[in-house]
Amino acid sequence: MKIVYVLPGPISRNEQGRLEMERRLEILRSYAAPGTQVDIVDVDEGPASIESLYEEYLSIPSTVNLMLEMEEQGYDAAILGCYGDPGLDAIREVTEKMVVVGPGEAGVLAAAMSGYRFSIITVTNSIVNPLYHLVEKAGVGKKLASVRAIETPVLELANDRAKTTQKLVEEGKKAIIEDRADTLVLGCMSMGFLNVAEEMSKELGVPVINPGKISLKMAEAMVGAGVCHSKLAYLTPPKLSSRTVNSSKELLVKKDKIVK
Amino acid sequence: MKIVYVLPGPISRNEQGRLEMERRLEILRSYAAPGTQVDIVDVDEGPASIESLYEEYLSIPSTVNLMLEMEEQGYDAAILGCYGDPGLDAIREVTEKMVVVGPGEAGVLAAAMSGYRFSIITVTNSIVNPLYHLVEKAGVGKKLASVRAIETPVLELANDRAKTTQKLVEEGKKAIIEDRADTLVLGCMSMGFLNVAEEMSKELGVPVINPGKISLKMAEAMVGAGVCHSKLAYLTPPKLSSRTVNSSKELLVKKDKIVK
Amino acid sequence: MKIVYVLPGPISRNEQGRLEMERRLEILRSYAAPGTQVDIVDVDEGPASIESLYEEYLSIPSTVNLMLEMEEQGYDAAILGCYGDPGLDAIREVTEKMVVVGPGEAGVLAAAMSGYRFSIITVTNSIVNPLYHLVEKAGVGKKLASVRAIETPVLELANDRAKTTQKLVEEGKKAIIEDRADTLVLGCMSMGFLNVAEEMSKELGVPVINPGKISLKMAEAMVGAGVCHSKLAYLTPPKLSSRTVNSSKELLVKKDKIVK
Amino acid sequence: MKIVYVLPGPISRNEQGRLEMERRLEILRSYAAPGTQVDIVDVDEGPASIESLYEEYLSIPSTVNLMLEMEEQGYDAAILGCYGDPGLDAIREVTEKMVVVGPGEAGVLAAAMSGYRFSIITVTNSIVNPLYHLVEKAGVGKKLASVRAIETPVLELANDRAKTTQKLVEEGKKAIIEDRADTLVLGCMSMGFLNVAEEMSKELGVPVINPGKISLKMAEAMVGAGVCHSKLAYLTPPKLSSRTVNSSKELLVKKDKIVK
């Protein structure tokens, strides 16, 4: 089985990013079951990190194109490397048989299987409302206790791992006591790659779901079960299905000369 | 009061489109109250028409930038010219005091004021599921009877106005009888600019909401009432509010050389 | 366009009331768009103010009759001058083509357009539960954060404007922090005519919706858009549609001699 | 235990009505448990029958006053004699310790105890939407399969009992097959007093709830259990609790001379 992790930001644009990409690949490979090949790619153009809906949308055009390439290259599954699942539905519209896992969706469905009520602990308040909508869209809004933010930007999470962990534990405790959560989900991929979920789980006594890990395992499960997204749910764009255009790239048109 | 209608596709890229743009402007101006100035602009790059979530996402980057320009130019309100409200939340994240009207949102809220249950009649099945989510997000899912499609592509709606109208009436009738709708909404801006709502309303005996017209009137109402979107709901992207970047355009970064 | 504001209590029964009525008319006219004529009327019989469902019901019979008169006089829209929208549905049952705006309904739909979650700040606890139902009925219960009361009777709101404003700001702050509201609505018309919404909005940093102002603008918008209530939703009482009685007044019958 | 059935229309205004009132009293007494005394009263002024929200509201002022009298006369419980429960909440606002049973509420709660999904079969379409709201308000909307009407006016139900029964059976069958109902409720008191529920139940093989009968039994149950409505839910109107007025009748004020 071949799975690719697709980063919706151009993380490899500098040396530090390339190292982080390798580090993440190693971690992902450590999660994989025997027989699963894991690769990692990033887009050429996109946001530096995603902390707003605007940055989510900025990531989508390049990501969709890269996902199509991955399907052509024969990957069985792709993981969309942002907890907000930006463009997950659009990717499913244009792909045919590659399983596409959104960590947001996968994380909350796993949480739904673990308890009665879960909370998501994410980075910044700017993404709290969008995550409520993500959960509704995933269909498990009834089990959502709360979405909480530690108010630390994505790119600063790893600066002080101990402090970040402490904030996560504190916010998790509030979710358990004030919001009656019995399960937690880390609502950011960079949080996942900090590998703090086990620590938090031990300290708090509840399951804490690492979105990177669960995404990989869900990708393996869906491919293994032979279940891909429904093309009746995620219909191919009409211009493509009717052959009005030849490829998804042609769906974007431009003015020759700008006339405003 | 100054209102601008923003087309999220580069419609003016050819002569026919420029004429259509003028035609739409004239119609919009005919809707306006005394004292309301209406203008129209389109993006330089985007989809030819929007019949899928992928095309919605393709339209967002350019549209957000154009919306920011419109705010700088002093418009009191802008109408996002696609019924699916693509990027409405992102536009509200980056703008500060310009009212931004999404025709999808405005249309269903007006429908909620007209009756107990409404149906949306839209173009193609590929957009039906996304419209269910739009209504949920707008908060009026409880009043939604159904979303139905006439299965005619956006760019073919005007080819045979009589046939399109007939299909709309037929689907509307089904919504009333089978889904118990008492109010209809036209779920596509190009349907709105066909000016068939009154005809349908007369034939079917229920209000039929024209998304273009209601958007303009809602824009006037919100500006007139001094009510803009809440910046506590649509938070400014953290990189912007913390001055990590200087403008929303800098949120998009690229690889210098592509290393894959 | 002709709009009438209908007071469901006999406010003009004394001099002070007549002055207040004139004051309100002036304020309403200051809200109106060019070309909108605004008038004000009150019923001959009804409650002194409305702080309970019983008082809501007491206001309905006279108000429905007055609304019918207003329709006959050619008004394009009428605003029902109580935030609880007493009898809004009944008025729509008997009127045919006059837009009838309920400030409760109009206010919460505008709030739904402004953010993700809104709270209503109203006068007394006795009206809190009914307002939860009003929001459900309006169809936007999903976006309701809370209904809160400042525990000041309607007729005492204006006695100490500064104190009332302070209470409103305090309760609004609680709604924002404790209930996660991002938008506020003033849940009483007399609060609206205090003209405190702008002040509150500045202090709290969120939109605060004035029910009087939004009602007028929504009335203009609905008339402008040509959208009235659906007669399939608000069916004419069968005795009227079947001509069993000649007018809505005949729907009330009495015993000749009281036999108990 | 003393229970009174309160008719919200002046049915005794003619001989035929007086006979019908006696007939209903006899039926109610036949339902009563040993030790339960049942009486019947009607208002002096109100609608001839109730098939619209407007007629519901017309019935409330007189009914509230009559209910207060009944509480003063020492009744343990009162049944509000209209399936739409007009003014039920207002009656509970002004009464203190008399159980007030709304047949709509009592009927659907009994239905909720009988199966997974129930349908209401009522008289005319004009009352269908209001009954959906009644069920939501009663809190059991999740178990509602549908509300259906036989399109027969209240005052014609008894003209041809066989035909009415046949229509009820037909509509009930549709509710079972098309809407997946497993329990039915007759949504009109006059239907209840036709005594057709048992017949229907035998023919359709599902419980059919007679709103008159269930109201009496629920009244006995609530009085027997010592459970009245919560005064924290149905707060006394502030003007009454603060002694601003001396009685609920004073809540209605009038202009001396009509100045319009």
Place this chain on the structure above:
Amino acid sequence: MKIVYVLPGPISRNEQGRLEMERRLEILRSYAAPGTQVDIVDVDEGPASIESLYEEYLSIPSTVNLMLEMEEQGYDAAILGCYGDPGLDAIREVTEKMVVVGPGEAGVLAAAMSGYRFSIITVTNSIVNPLYHLVEKAGVGKKLASVRAIETPVLELANDRAKTTQKLVEEGKKAIIEDRADTLVLGCMSMGFLNVAEEMSKELGVPVINPGKISLKMAEAMVGAGVCHSKLAYLTPPKLSSRTVNSSKELLVKKDKIVK
């Protein structure tokens, strides 16, 4: 009318239990209306008390069999003597015409009739989540304010009645103030038989529903109204309806020799 109270645990297995059983019978008889005969029985095998779903399930097989016996003996109604309603649906699957009252279901439906929002005060946290599901299943989840536990095991409730009452009052107060409840339900039959509801109600100023008392009165009401559970909702197990087996007891099969 003959009603039997069925204890789903073998309480009569010792002297103390036999006395408690008699005490409960006496109390139940004191609730009964004239003409109602009340009896009490317990199963031969089951849990000592029920504080978990596992103990609920342990009680079901013997209870279903005992319920079938009770139906054969001609009881008009049976009360399932555990607030969690264990196996209520299964009992209704196999019985035909005996009303089966679940105190959980009956209690929350009565609460729904008393106010806008109710809270359940139960014994231990281990049963809190299951009670949320019970309320959802009963169909009145919309009116549920909260479920709270006093953290006292069932078998210790009566050890110190004063302390138990104090804890109940404290938790009830929190429900009223923090969760906005206006009605309370005691979520455990042993709490009901402590006879503290009236005391709590006086102290807290809201209705407090005793599940034992309300169950008996609801049983009388449903039998009196002639309304039993719908056999279309609670279908007879297919092996029984098709006569594949002769009695419900034969639905349990065993291995002759254990081969593992």
Place this chain on the structure above:
Amino acid sequence: MKIVYVLPGPISRNEQGRLEMERRLEILRSYAAPGTQVDIVDVDEGPASIESLYEEYLSIPSTVNLMLEMEEQGYDAAILGCYGDPGLDAIREVTEKMVVVGPGEAGVLAAAMSGYRFSIITVTNSIVNPLYHLVEKAGVGKKLASVRAIETPVLELANDRAKTTQKLVEEGKKAIIEDRADTLVLGCMSMGFLNVAEEMSKELGVPVINPGKISLKMAEAMVGAGVCHSKLAYLTPPKLSSRTVNSSKELLVKKDKIVK
């Protein structure tokens, strides 16, 4: 990784059953990832098949005990071999660290990941209402299109595989067209072991989820991700956590001599 499939009925009580058990084991092993060991066990006592809630409950006591044994034997995960997930919550109450997969829960969560709306196709109508509740409890009720039955008893499914498949395809088609489902789930384990999902999927053009296969893959995923059920959600029965009893078996008590 060691996974055990636990049959909640004593299927091995005869030769035919023993062969079927072996056949199922072989199929399950064919699903397993490299490195996953799969075993199968059945209870000594339970229902022959499960087509009612009563039979579900009959299966629970023995199944819980067997699950506890499996945990002691060191299994990483157990699959509860009935689509209705009988006693899933109770098993989680008493186990500590073994992942327990309910095929009902796992199937509908996978379906939620595949599309917008799913339908369950099950055996008999007697299990339709319980499955609606299962989906609600699993938290994905919002995505449920319908539950449909082919009206074939479990034990007859394999008698005529072609006919069963045809019925499944027919009912699936209705779910897609009439209920707007885009994904199907087979709602019975015996249907799963017929291995018809791929065939149906090809014929109907939508994903069809085989509950046996998805359960195994979800078990692997949850074990691989290190996510077990939350013990804060599924609390250990108080008598066990407080050491009032020594083992879960002691939770069942019996009368010495039966005194009735």
